[in-house]
Amino acid sequence: MIPNLLTAPALEPVSLDEAKAWLRIDATDEDPLLAALIVSARLTLEAYTRRFFVTQSWRMRLDAWPAQTLRRGALAIPFAPFRSLSAVRVYESGDVARTLDSASFRAAPARDAGRVVFLSPPPKPGRPFDGIEIDLVAGYGDSPADTPEPLRRAILALVGHWHENRGDAGDASAPLPTIAMALAKPFRRERLT
Template sequence: MFLRQTVAPASEPISLSEAKAHLRVDISDDDTLITALITAARQFAETECTRALITQQWQLVLDAFPGPSLLGVPYGVPYSIPGHAILLDRPPVQSVESIQYQDMAGDWQTMPSTDYVAELQSAPARITPGFGKIWPITLPQIGAVKVNFTAGYGNAAAVPQGIKAWMLIRIATLYENREEVATMNRGKLEPLPYVDRLLDAYRVPML
């Protein structure tokens, strides 16, 4: 399985003016640096939560469609994960654009959207064949299945405040500490224990 971003988000959850207000920076000298830190903080938050924030596009590459197995409800997950389900690990998923596969002749085919069901509210999102349908037979070759989908909360206003608050704190930390180590001039440095807890409600459970 390989997941790659095909279209990056067109904007960030935190604007430059919001970040500068949090940092109490009035000059424009560091605008380029702060802009880069906003992107770094967003990417860090997305990695920590296994989520997409601003609208972006992804492609999941599989070697084959998942095989059948008994339905089950994993511990700590309030819904079933059928063995033949494709899981999309960058919630919230807005839409599934296409499911493509290589047939036995080696030609790429697009699966009709009426042949599968996409349940996009869960995290991760799930896709299974529709009732009475099965996954197509694919060429026994790596990378034979590609799922293209759009993910993210939408624009900056739709991103949860807990994530944006964490990003602002992370941006401030990166701005004030620009090296790998810190020189302790005024005593011991202590991390604030609540900071990373801001992301707890948004972390996608590991299955």
């Protein structure tokens, strides 16, 4: 599966003013840096928790339907929280995209990863690579307040840590600061292998 971001979040879960209040900063000269740290902290914590904090649109590209999808009639959506499915397209021979009728599948929102249940077997793609495109929406909601408060606090803790430790030649693979990890850990989706 190849994921592609279609629409980034319109707002961050933490505002610049919230970050400045957290850090006790009144001046505006570091606003661009703090804004960049907020985005970086969100992306880092989204990767750590394997969840999207604010509404964003993604496209999944598959070469073919996984074997279990064809056997069971369902496809797992690895994005969480899963909000909605926008479209399912299958490329037929000649690279012609066919959008599946929304009546041919069901996709209910889920606080965790979702799934698409096909009411009839989905058509096989007519090309060997990227033959299936699935457009979906994931995230807790459109408003920063929709992001759970511990995750918002984890962003602030990480922004504070990075702000205080600028320019330190630390290990890039070092773990997250303890407070940020403790706040985010209950939301972490473990990988099943």
